Every structure is written in C-alpha cells, then in structure tokens.
Amino acid sequence: MPEQARILRGVAVLLVLLVVATAAAQNETLRKVSELFQQQEYLAAQEELSKVDRDQLDQAEQEEYDRLSEQVAAGVAGFERADRDLVKAGAAFDEGRWDAADALYRAVLANEFARAEQKSRAVEQLKRIDERRKLAEAAAPGIVEVRPAEPPQPELASPPAEPVAEPEAVPSGTPAAPLPTGTEVQPVPTGTAAQPLPAGTPVEPLPAGAPVPVVEPIPMGIPAGPLAPRRATPLEELRARDELLWQRAVALSQELAAQAREAAARSDFNEARRLAEAAAERIEAARNYAEPVAKYIAQRESLEHLRAEIARAEQFYLTEQAERERQEIAARVLQRREQIEALRCEKVQQLFNTACQLRRQQRFAEAAEVLRQVVQIDPTNAQARYQLEIVDDYASLMIQKEWQKTLDIQARDALVKAQEALIPWDVEVLYPRNWLELTARRSQTGVGIGSPEERELQRRLDEILPQFQFQDAPLGAVLEHIREGRELNMAVDWADLNSNGVAPDRPISLGLRELPVRTVLKEVLSQAGGDIPLSYAVSDGVLRVATKSKLDREKSVVVYDVRDLLVSTMRQTNAARLDPVSAVMADKSSGRSLYDARLFGSSESVAYEPPAAPPEGSADATINQIMSIIRQTVAPDSWHENGGGGDASIRELNGQLIVYQTSGAQAQVRGLLEQLRAQRAMQIAIEARFLDVVQNFLDEFGVDLDFVFNSGGAGYDRVFTPQGPFFDPFTGAPVLMPRQFSRIGTTAVTPGFGEQTPQIGVIQPYGRAAFVPPAGNHGGSSDQMTPIVVQQNSLSLTDPANMSTQVPGSFAQAGFQPAMQVFGSFLDNLQVDFLIRATQANNRSSIVQAPRIVMNNASSTSIQIGRSSQYVQTINPMVAEGAALAQPVLGDAQSGSVMGLFAVISHDRRYVQVTVNQLGQFDLPTFTTFETTRASGNSPSVSTQLRDQGFAQVYTQVSIPDGGTVLLGGLKQVGEVEIEAGVPILSKVPVMNRFFTNRSTVKDTRTLLILMKAKIIIQDEAEEEAFPAFSAASPD
Template sequence: RLAQLAAQQGVTFSPFEMKPETILERVANERRNRSLGPEVAGLKQRAMQLLTQARASLAASDISTAETLASQVLALNLPESAFAPTEDSPARLISAIQQAKQQLSGVRPAGAQAVVPASGPYTGNVAAAAVYDPTRDWTRNVPASAYQPAPTSRGMSLVQQAEDALRRGDHATAIEYFRQASAYLQELDPVTAQRVQDVLQQDAARTATMNLMAGGVPAPTDPVAQQQIAARQLATEVAQKESKALALRDSNPQQGLQMLQDTRRTVENAAVDPTTRDQLLRRLDRQIADFQQYMEQNRPRIEREQKNQEVTQKIGEETERLRDRQTKLAQMVDQYNQLMREQRFAEAEVVAKKAAELDPENPVTKQLVLNARFIRQYSESMAIKDAKEQGFLAQLASVDRASIPFDDSNPYLMPDATSWADLTKRRSKLTEAGRQRSERELEIEEKLKMPVMLQFENAPLVRVLDYMAKLADINLHLDPQGLGSEGVTTDTPVTISLTQEISLKSALNLILEPLHLTYVIKDDVLKITSEQYRRGTVYPVVYNVADLVSPVPNFVGQGLHLDTAYQQALTQLGIGPNASPISPVAMVAGRNGSAATAAVNPTILAQMSSAAAHASPGRTSMPFSAGGGGMGGAALADFDSLIDLIETTVSPNSWDSVGGPGSISPFPTNLSLVISQTQEVHEQISDLLEQLRRMQDLQVTVEVRFITLNDNFFERIGVDFDFDIDDKIDGRRGVKFGQIVQAGDPTGDADQQLDTRDLRDRDSGKGVTVGLSAPNVFSADLDIPFRQGSYSLAVPQFGGYDPTAGASLGFAILSDIEAFFFIEAAQGDRRSNVLQAPKVTLFNGQYGMVADQSTSPFVISVVPVVGDFAAAQQPVVTMVNEGTFLTVQPVVSQDRRFVRMTIIPYFAKIKEVNEFTFVGSETTTESTSAEGNQNQPNDATKKANARSTTRSGTTVQLPTVSSFYVLTTVSVPDGGTVLLGGIKRLSEGRNEFGVPLLDKIPYVNRLFKNVGVGRETQSLMMMVTPRIIIAEEEEEKLGITQ
C-alpha cells in the first residue's frame, strides 16, 4: 500500500534509486510464489536456475545443452501462469532456441572458415539466385486501391480467438485455434500468417522435446515443420561433432577422424530431405579429407605422440591403480575401525579379509585379519558366557514366576485378547479342513455367507445371477452343459421376493433348486451346473477327527473301603471267588523276524487295537488302556462309532457300502478320516463334525467344600479341703544334738527320729480319742482325719480337660487342728474351622476323581507255601488309604444352565492298628545263679533265679479305619451352591460331687462340692459349586468372535 501511495505522488526518481514500480513488481512476485505453495515455489526456483543455465548455453551457441536444459524445465510441469510477465519462461526459451536453430541452418556466420581442397573442383556452397518461392514466402505486392472494409474472415476470427485464449492463459485452446487457422492461411495477411506458423512451430518443438525426454518419437503435426525440425537438429549435431573433431585434431586425430566418419554414417541414415543430406555429406567429406591429409603429413609426430601417450597412459594407470588400492585400503581400515567401535566383529572380520585379498603382502592387512579373528572369537566366548548367565537367571526367574498363586475363582484363564486373536488367525490356516483350495476359492466360500436381499419377478436367470455375482464381487460361471442337461437356459424366468436378508448361499439354493441346478466352487469361480454333475463329482478330503475318535476316559478309582482293600489284596494272589491273577505284559518277536509269526500285545502300541485281527477292513476297534494304580487311563481311538454315525446320518445311499460313489477310511497314524464324496456331502459332514465338536466343547469345574466346625469347652473349679484333729497321744521325744544322754535315752539322729508314742494296752488310765481311716482301722498317726474325695471325681469328661490350663493354690495350717486346702480352677474353649475344598475340572459326562490321601501298607494275612522238604508263609499285603476323596460325574442340561452331578465324597482316617499273633510253639527256660557263702549268708552272699519264655508264631495287622461318605445326585445352577448334607455331633457332660447337706449351704458349699463341665460340638457340612466352561463364551468375553 505504501508503494502504491508513493507511485501516486508523481515523483521522478534517479536511475540509482528504488522506484515504487520495482517494489510493486517484487510484491506481486512474492504473492505469486506464496500462492503456488511451498512445493511449487521450490520447483519454480529450480526452473529459474535451469532457465539461466540454458540462456548461458544459448549465448555460447551450445544449442544442444540449451535444449537439454529446456526439456528439464518442461519436465517440472510448471504452468505458464507461474512465471511473471517480466520473468523468463520455458515458452520464451524454446522460442529463442528455435530462432537460433533457424539462423544456424540457413546463414553461415561471417567469421566462419571453410577449408578448400588444393586440387579438384570446389564443391562448396555457391550463392543461390534470389528466386521468389511462393511455398516459403507468402508476402506479395498488393496494389493500393480504395475499398470498403470487408467483414472479418474465418481465419482471422480463429486467430483472434487464439490470441484471446493466450491472454487468458489457456494454451491448449489457443493452439487448437491456431491449428484451425492454419487451414485459412491464404485469407490472412503475411504478418498474421507468419505469426500462426511461428506459434505452431514452437508448440511442435516443445512437444518433440518432451517426447524425446520421455523416450518417444515426436508426433507428426505438420510434415513441413517436422522436416525442418529434423534438418535443424541434424545440422546442429553435425556442427557439434565437427567442433569436437577439430578440437581433437592435434591431440588425437584418429579419434576425431573416427568421430567424423561415424557422423557421416548417421547423416546417410537420417530421415531428412535429400538436399539437406547431400549438403551435410559434402561438408563432412571435406572435414574427413582434411583430417586424412593432416594425419598423412604429420604421421611421424602422431605416431611418436601416440606411443608417448600409451606409455604415459600405462604409467598413469599403474599409478592410479596403486593410488586406488591405497585409497580403498584406507577406506577399509576406516570401515574396520568403525565396525570395531560398533562391536560388529563378524562384519569387521569380513572387511579385514577383503583388505587382505586387496593387498595380501601388506602387514597391515595381515594384522587386521588376526585382530578381527581374535576379537570375534573372544566376543563369541563372552557372548556364550553371558548367554549362560542369562539362561541361569531366566530359569530361576521362571521357577520364581511359577510360584505366583492362581485365583481359582476363575478356573479358566484365557490369554490376552491380542495374542489370542493372532494365534487364532495363524492356526486357522493350519487347521483348514478339506482339500487344498486356492485363495480365490476360499474367498468365494467366505463370501457365500454375505447377507443379501433380493427382489426379482420373472427376471432372466443370467440377470439375477449376474446381479448376485457383482454384489458379492465374485466370478460366476454358467456351465452350458449342466444347464442344457436340465433344459434350462440363461433366459429362464426367475421370481424371488425376500423382505429380510439371508446368506448368499441360501439365496442361491432358493433360486437353483426349483431348476434342478446347484453350484460348485471350482477353478477359482462359482460354477452353476446341474445337480447330476455335482453328485457325480467326488473328491477326497482329509478330516482331522482326533478330538472325536478319542473318547473322554472315565477315571474310576479303586475301592476305598477297608473290606474292598482286603478283597483286592486276596484277589491279586488268586484267593477268593473273583481271583484272576494278572500276568505280566509281554511282547515277543517271531522266530524268523517276520510280523506274521510275532506275538504282539496290542496295548503296547498306542493306536493298535486288540481286536484288529477280527475287525472289518478299514475299521479299527480301540480298547481302553489302563492307567497307573488301576485308576483308569487314556482311551485309544474309536473310529467305528464316528464312521457309523456319518454313514447312517449323512446321505446314507451315497456310500460304497450300499453301492454309492462315496467312501470313508480311517488313518489311525494321525487320527484322521479320508472321505471321498461330493461337495454337498462334504458340506454336510463338515456341519455334522462342527456340531459334534460344539456339543463336546463343554467342561465343568466342580468344587466341593468340606467344612468342619469344632467347639470344645470345659470348666472346672476343684477344691480339696481336708483337716486332722490331734489325738493328744505323745511320747518322749528323741535326744537332740548336744544333749547329755542318760540311761534309757534313745540314740541316733534326733532330727530323724519320730516321737515315741505310748501305745500299750492298759486297763486303767485316762481315756483318749483317736481317728479311724476306715471302719475298725486306726489312722496311721491316730489323728482324727476329715477327707473328701470329690476333687478327683469332678473332672470334665468332654472338652479336652487340661489341668495346666488354669491356676492352682494350696496351703496347710498346722496346729491342734491341721487344715489342708488346695484349689484348682481351669477353663478352656477350643474352636476350629477346617476347610477342605477339592476342585476338579472335567468334560461333560466324564467320571472324574480327585484325592488327597496317604497310603499305608499292612500285612493282613499269610498264605502257606509248601515246597519240597520246606514250608513258608507268603504275606498278604494290602494298601489302606486315608485322606479326602471325591468322585464326581457332571451332566450339563440342554439349556446349559444347570448341572446334574453324581457326587461321592469320602473321608477316611486310620484310627489305630491292632496286632494278632498266631502262636505256633512256646518254650520256657529257667536258670538259677548263686554267689558267696550259701551256708552262712552274709552281705557278700548273692542268689538269683531267671525264667524266660519264647513263643514262635505269625503276627498280622488289623487296621481300624474311620470313614465318612455321602452318595447322592443333585442339580445345581451354573455358579450356584447346594448343600449336599452334613453331620452334627454334640457331646456334653456335667460332673458334680460333694458332701450332702454341706454342699447346700451357701458360700460354705464350695468347700464341700466340686463341679466339672465339658462340651464337644462338631458340625460337618458339604457344599458343591459347579461352573460350566464354554470355550466360545470365554472367547466372547475377550471380544473375539469366530
């Protein structure tokens, strides 16, 4: 805006000052560049550089380089509007190049030199007569006369429209108008006609240059213009070759001569007019003659220079080769050092070997190889050491990771959604059943599930099928032979009206079945053919049925009761009504090494049937294999059931057993079926197998909780209150230490002597009262005792009484009345809640077992064994289990909401083990020993008698097992809990003992009464909780749908 205001002031600026017009022009250019965007602005900058270089080449008369640069500018595809009117542009450059070519082809420069041969006729160009050629010069003299302005001709009108299009920037429209105007050149004035020709020639040159850059041939527009362009290009090429040859005449005349000769052959084969060709050939012949003459005159010098040049070239090549080797070696050393710094030792060794191959005798390359090899081996050793450490740590981490507890509230844990989706996608390609279809056929099979809705009434069959094929984007082919066999044509009317979407497969069946047609996927197309053709086309398909032919085994445990254990032990020895000794498993090879004479136990091989010799051809009956401990085991494959099911339910009349084309055979090695049938039957078989797998894909997690509640309570306050009343009968006490002994005094330790009592029975004397400890039995000290015995009787019989659980207190008062008092108070309350929750996951309908047990062997009997002159006894050993056992069989309801379970929980515990001995013989031995003088015994005389009894016999063990179990069947909802049953036990006792009457006196009665209270309470509850596991449901929880 400021520049516009300055321009309006009318001020005159000097040549060295900045003018407002210059500023406005720069602003316009900047706006134009910004409007073009950053990419176009960059292209324009590149174009301006190329235009500058082309102008410089054109100024130096290097037209070929200018044309190459001009073609590069045109390849940028910049519009003409991207260049300002004051800027150079590709169109202006091409026009300048065309003008320069015209000048070079028609006029020789004034300073040009021409070599004239010394002898012979001069064949150079002579001045031609100035003759008017109406085909090239359209100017003519027109007499001046008065005339009225004629209306604008058709040609002038086209020229004006072309000029208007150029001003609008519409180059293509302008060229089209100029081409139309070229047909009316006779109606145009010479200036306008020349303008039309110039524009068309410039456009032709531009198009030709672009085609040459693209590797093509310029499209002919005007034959005359095309000839002129070809002549100019050829003349330019000849001039360039002459210039290059002249430059080589002194240094390498042979090469210059060869260049001129090659140029002459090019001119001879050029598609130009004969006049131009002859002129150029004469011109080249002169140059060739000059070169030959020059070479003949200077042959010695040329040969000498050529030899010197060869020697110099050889020395230079050797020097260059040495320099190049040194350069490459330096680069390899740098690369080697860089690889060493990056610890890429293997690659560094390869570089060192290449350097050694380049310069084997160089000490540097030898050292590089040695260093690289040593460092690589050392790095590999360190890598192995590091890998060992990492592996050790990873293994320890794996062990530690395995100790992470698992939350069994969700017994079925799926992987994360992303990894499971990837795994499903990968495995779906590997588990694709059926024949090997191409990708296109698999795509067609998938698109048959696409929902469609059709509305056609009496429409041709081909139209309906074509609509469905385009809708599903599949290739559909009508089999003419199949349609002809059913009398159906492509114009057969079809009527179908659907209000809801159905699958494309169902829609095809609705349309084709009334016409007795069907479809098959074959040869990468959906082929419409007759039902007869489809029924007659069978192909084999391999079905993997490992999960269907391997039955789910029932794991039935051995008897848990004690009598069952006894019976099993005796049966194994062949004793009893059901005795069946087990023979060892044997596998014996034939005498001649052939399989026909071998005795093979079929259960040794995993998939060999014991009834294989009696089975029908192609059928295999697989027995059950016993597991460890007699608790059942894995079941071998049973193909017969599945084959019979398929043959009786899927197209029964199409199998070879009834004369049909289909066949079915098992392949036990990989547990698969090979079925040869038609496509329709294959589809039905696939549906049947899928439904069977869906029904089998049910698992149940059963958790049984055994909860045992115990409460043991006891309380006792025991008082033992006794006293003695002195009898007053005392004698003379013993003599104490230091006392003067008189006649009649007792001697000895006075502290160890008792009081001497006068117990003589006198008929007269004072009367005394003494105590009795029992009827007519005096007490030991004749004191009158008071004793009560309730203290030891009032002990609680339940509750687990422990006297040390409380406190006790005892004291005695010794006087005329000796009182003895002892009190003991104890109370205890033991409560326990024991939970045992076995949990097992098994298939629907499977019989499973879980046990937490310990097994103890017992000798319960012996069997006499009699041989020649010998007899012995063989012990009968049985295994007795104790612990928790659970056997369960779940059956899921049809709606998959309830579970019916047959449950047998069993608790067993070995209480005690009694022993019983069968006595066979008894021997008694007596012995007597004596020492010292037996006639007059003294302190050294000793006499001893000994007696021993020896018994021989057999001892057997008789364990006592306490067990508890429940046999029941319940129905429980999925995730619900039901109480199976339980047992409640209560043992309560009260022991109270005391002295009558005294134990009724308040407060005092505690001295004459003792009470003990005990109670034992036990409650055993059994609850079961099932959870149904459906694999598809677990996948849906992850958001994955098949």
C-alpha cells in the first residue's frame, strides 16, 4: 500500500507539472500576441493567437484570450481597410479627383489601426494635394495669338519688351489643346479672360512641311488696349512651339495614365502596364521640349509612381485574389470534405441497412462482403468489425449447414439409387427417361450429314407425300409444287437443263401415293430427263436440280465415323464335351476340381472357351474391306484408286473414312454404311431357365406297448453291466441275482438331467427306481421267478429314417423328430409302458435359376455364375528320419450355373438358331470327412474329405422363335414308399389292432425343366416400343 501511494503521488506531481508547463506556455503566447498587436503586426498576432488552445486556459486567461481575439480581428480588418483606402486614394489623385483622394487619405489618418507608414504616406499625399490646389488657383491660362510664320524682317528699334511670364503647367486632367494651323487669335475684349479649350478636345499633329505657327504669349492681367501686340522674337517663337509640343505630350501622357488607372481599376493590369508604358513613351519622346528639365523629371516621376501604383494594385489584387482563391479552395475543400463525409456516412448507413436486410434473409456471405466494404470505407468503425465477425461465423455455419444438407441430399440420392438398383427390371433393353433428348443431341454424330440446315432438308426429303397426281403438267409447275408444298430451298439450273433440251414446259404425268419426297423427285426428274440423266444434290442447305453430268463435277468432302463397324464379333469354337463321370474321375486322379476342368475353363478339357484376342491388323483388314466394298458398289468408275477417269477418292484416318465424292455418291455411301450398321444393330437376348419343382409328403402313426409281469413279486433279477445283460460265459444262460442283493426298487438311480455325480451307483434294469412296484403281496406273482418282460418293436420297422425314395428333399432318412409323442407307464405287479408317435408333413418347393445374357447377332458368348469352395482332396505322405508327416492336397469344389452358346438370327428375323455348347447347373457340394489311420499314437490325425454334388447340364442345337421358349431337356422323379408293421394275430383283431399295428407313408415328386427363351432386339423397334412417339420426335 505505501508503494502504491508513492506511485500515485508521483503521477499526480507529474500531471501538475505538465499542467503548469502547459499553462506557462499558453501565457507566454498570449503576451507575445499582445506585444505584436501593440507593434501593429496584426497578421502575425492573428497567427500566434491561433496556436493557443482556449480549453486549456483558466477563466482569466480565457477572458484575455477573448479580448485579444476581438482586438486582433479588428486590427486586421482596420489594416486591410487602410490599405484599400490608400490604393483608392492614389487612383483618385492620379485622375485629378483631389476631393475624393483627400477624403480617403484623411480616412486613413482617422483609422486607429492604420500603421505608421500608411499614415505617413497619407500625410505626404495630402501635402501634394494642397500644392496642386494652390497651383491650380494661382495659375491661369495665357492667351496667345497664332499666325503663320513670316520671313524675318529687319529688326526695328523698339523699347525693350516687358518680361512675359511662362505658362504654368496645366493641372493633370485638363490638357491644353493647340489651335488649328492658320487660325489667328483675335484680341480679347477688355475685361474678358481667355477661355481654354474644352477638356478632351483632340489635338491634331502638324502636317509634314507645314510652317510652324508663331505663338505669342499674351501676358496675363494686361488689359487690351489700342496698342497692338508686339511681335515675338524667333527664340520666343521656338520656345512657344516647344512649350506647345510639351503640353500636348503631357496631355496625351496624362490621358493614357488615366486610361491605365481605369484598366488597373478593372484589374486589367496588362492593359494598364501597356498604357503606362505608352504614356512614358510619349514623355520620353517629348523630353527635349521640356523647359526646364524639372518638368520632364516631374512627369517621369509621376509615371514611375503610376507604374508603382499599378504594380502595388496588381500585387494587392493578386494577393487578394490568391487569398480569395485560397479561401474559396479551402471552402471548397471543406465543403468537399463535408460532402465526402456525408456521402461516406450515407454510404456506410446504406451498407449497414443492406447488411441487415441480407442477415434477415440469411444471406450471410453477401452480408459479410457488404460489411467488408464498410470496414474498407471506415477502418475505425468498430460496429462494422463486430458485426463482420458475427456474420462470418454465421456464414461459416451456413456453409457447414449447406454442406451437411448436400451430404444428406447425396446420401438420400445414393440410397434412392441403391433402392432403384434393387428393381428387377424384366426388360432386355431399358432406355433412360431422357433418351429422346439424347437422341436429338447425338443422332447425327459420326453420320456425316453436314450442317443443321442440310439435316433439316434431308428430313423433309424423307417426309411422306400422301398423294401426288399430275397429268401433262409442266416440269416447272411440278417442281414449284414440290418446293412450295414442303418448303424446300430448291434451286433449278434451267440454263443447264435448257442447254440439254429439258425445258420448263416439258409435260409430266405421274400418279403416286404414300412415297417419300426424294423418291417422288427422282421419278419426276427421270421422266423429265428421258435419255439425259437428271439428278439433284443437297449442299449447304440448298436442293440443287441439274443434269447429272454437271452435278458430278461438284464434289465435297465428308467424314464418316466407322469405328463401330471395326469391332469384330466372337465366333463359335469347337469346344470338347466331357462326360461328368469321366470328368470326376479325371479330377480325382489329377488333384483338380471338376469345375476347374469343365466349368471355368482352367484345363485342356473344357466345354466352352471364350474366343481368343483378334490378331494384329484385323481392324486394318476390316476397314480396307469396307473401303473396297464402297469402291466396288458406289460409282465404281469415279474412284481414282480404281484407275477410272474420275478424281473421287477415299482415305482412312483413325477409324474414320474421308470421302471426296459427289453429293449423290455421298448419299449412296451413307446408305451403305447405314445398312451395315442396321445389320450389326441386331442383338439377341437369351434366357435359360432351370425350373426345379419338388413335392414331399410324410404320414406316420405308431403305438408301442411293453409289458412286465411279476415285476413286484419276483425273487430274482437279471444281472446287468454297462454293456447290457450279463450271461454265463460257459452255459450262455442269463445270470440271476436275488433281489435282496439287487435291491431293485429301493435304491435311487442317477437322474437324467443336471450334472453327473461321481459316485457309481447300482446298475438298474429300468430307467427309474420308481417304476418298480414296492415289495408286497401281489396276486399272480411268484418270488421264485424273475420279472417277465413282453416288448414289441414294430414302431422301429415303420421309422421313416429307414425309407428312401431317391428324390431330393424327401422326409425319409431326414432324421427329424416326430410331430407329437405321448408316452407313460402303469406300475403294479403288471407294468405297462406305452409310446404313441404321430407325424404328418407336406413340402412343396419351386426353384428357378435363370441365367440371362444379351449378345450380338452371329456371335458366341458365355456366362458363369458360381461359388468356389476348397476342401482336402487327398494327402501326400512325407517321410523323414524319425518323423512322418502328411501334406494335404486341396481341391476346388465349385457350384453354380454356366451357359455357353452361339446364336444367329434367321434371314427373315423370325427365328434364332442357337448352338448350346454347355448349359449346366451344379448344386452346392456336401463333404464327408474321413480320418486316416495314425502311424503311431503320437502322430497327429489327418483327415480327407469326399465331395458329394449333384448337377444337370445339356448340349444341343435348337431353333427358337422370336420371343418364344423351347424345352431343352428335363427330368421327372416320383417316389412313394408305404410300410405297415404289427404283431401277428393281434394286429388283425378289430380295435385291438390299433395298439399292435404301425404304418408310415412317404411320397416324393420332383420335376426338373431346362428351358431357353430367345428374343431378337432391333434398336429401332426397341426405341419405338419404349417411346411410341420416337419416330416423330427423332430426326431421320
């Protein structure tokens, strides 16, 4: 705790020092602002004041800050107002508006914030204004007389002339205009002052070569009298002329200066500088006329002052304009920032609204992208980052849900497909549901028909015309009827037809019904051409009609895919047929399985072998054969390879035929290939059936009665051993034992259930001690005799286990338990044991095994479906020194069905010729184990197994109708056994015979049929059966 308190005190002291230092710095700045204000440095004071943070000042300092802010703002405004007044006053002074200039200069003096240099300049200008006013009041314009120059005359004696006062400079803005040449100045009446020309009167320059007028100044204030003016001297005239030229130059200069000031007032400083330079040029051009030189110096200084004023005005204008532009730029920047900020806020809000809308629609990925845009626009937006994390989590969750949904859908679809795979489609060819769509897309692949327009034209040519009747109709009209009726793009080369004598008006007479358009067109052209063969060709979607000779000159290249025709079919092989018995014996001697040798083709003695792989080059041989057939059957003389005069050719590339021929020949090639495919498109579906029908019946009823007399009063009992009754080895008579020693009826025996007790009990003649009656007086008994036992065994004679019908599945020899048994005993001196057994069973079974296969026409095929089991067939002894071993030899026991056959369709496509090389069914084998004799007691036992297996097979050759079934072979087995056994005499006594007679009946029937069904599959027929509208939906 003390340590924490010390740290807190240190922090507090540090904060106090920082506050004190900051306050001291603020106070120093305020003092500096006050000093600058006292020094009239208003702009510097304003800049320093902007550095002060008012919020960090105390109350007194804030009041001082507010006071200085007001003073500095007023000082800056007054300073700028004084500067503007000086500029305006200088312009008014230059324009001769002395009253306005005086008022402005006095306003500068009255401005308390005007700086000292501003006020001193205002005082100087006021003095100049007073001087100008005094000069203007004291100076009056002189009156002169202007006359033409005369030749110099002899100088007359005359009194010395009175001094003539030189004219004062005309005030600025009132230039004196010279009089026109040749004008004489009339004497001014007494008391009338000479009036100057109006201001602005243009002064014309003297023409070249004109005599210089003589200007005689008239002294001011001399009244006109009767005396005439005296004549001026040449020097005076020259001076008057120079003075006049100077005044004119000054007037023009002042006019230009006034225009320069106006231009500067308009802020056209380039024009103002040009006018000022023009005014200076006027003064510089007339400098030689200035007398005294001070006039020129004064004018030059005035023009220099004008230039300075223009420069100051331009500088002030530029400064003001720059400041204005700076303020405008700053305002625009601030406005732009505000707009950008407003747009940014608006955009962010819009994006937030969009993100919220997307979140409500659970489109989290799109909402995340929108929030990323918000973060990119405003990286410091914590709300956007927070919502982005949430939306990303939801988007990830939605993706997981989507994947889980996809997983569930795919699992469901997989289960549906698995369930669909369980459908036992009982059809030879099952088309998909989108077969029409697939046919429309792929029907023309590899056919070589051409463009879609050409295929459409071929389809329309294959359409059926229901009726075509014409009698002596012109050829042109008939062709037009065909073109219009089927909307064909037909182009008839009438020039070629006319050149060969076939005119459009050639009569045509035909009567046809239910024929394709192409057939009708061929008939029309054949009748129209006569001896000149006419034909048509389809190219680029246009049906061209011309003579055959011309059409043959137009050839095209078409590629035909014939790789499906290069696949060779499997042929029948001469398979050997084996006798099953000899095959079994051979199997035993060779240590191989019967089915290794016969069924599955693993030995030399096989019933059926799949065809060997085709030799190398067979595909080339096939395609060469196809090309040869085309050259021999389609326009044989046109092929270049045949040595004819034509240039048609056919080449092969990767199983594709490239044919260069005429349109008609291309159609024949196409038709030939389609016929070959139609023959190969036929398939055969074969189904073999092994139908095994079995019926078994059993009826059994039996009664077994056993009697024991003198059971309780007997004095002797026979001696029993574990092997049975004991006999005297010498006499062979049964050995008897007194009952007091045998203790029959008094000693308990071991029960027939539970754990066996280790004690060895007394051997009892009966299964239970309770069966023996207790000792006592019993009538009809003798203690000198043993019990007398009477037994009957007719029940065992009728036991079904001793019966056999040789029919599989029989109840006989099945070792089953009876359906019902009733047994019991009656105990007295006469003991009666009875057993009643009754059974009635019936079994019916029908088993069908039907291997099926689909094959190409005129080919061989096989199918094998089985199961292989290994067993110990035999042993090979191995003897070594001091040891003997036996090595087991394993064999394969195979079961199942096998079918190998060759089938071909008849020429009329109604029957199927089938050669059955092997058709068999082999039952699941059973094995009997035998243990071989041991060489010694310590040698391990070796067991072998004997196979027991049933089979049925057939070899034949049959003709089966399409879709029909024939019986290849079969077997019928019927077995019936009835046994009746009983006691003689007693079995004949009515009522009593039921107790001494037993009867059992077994009836078994088996029927094995081997059937075969064949069905011809033609692709076009199968498609029409699956899709009745197939022919209308699919293009030809």
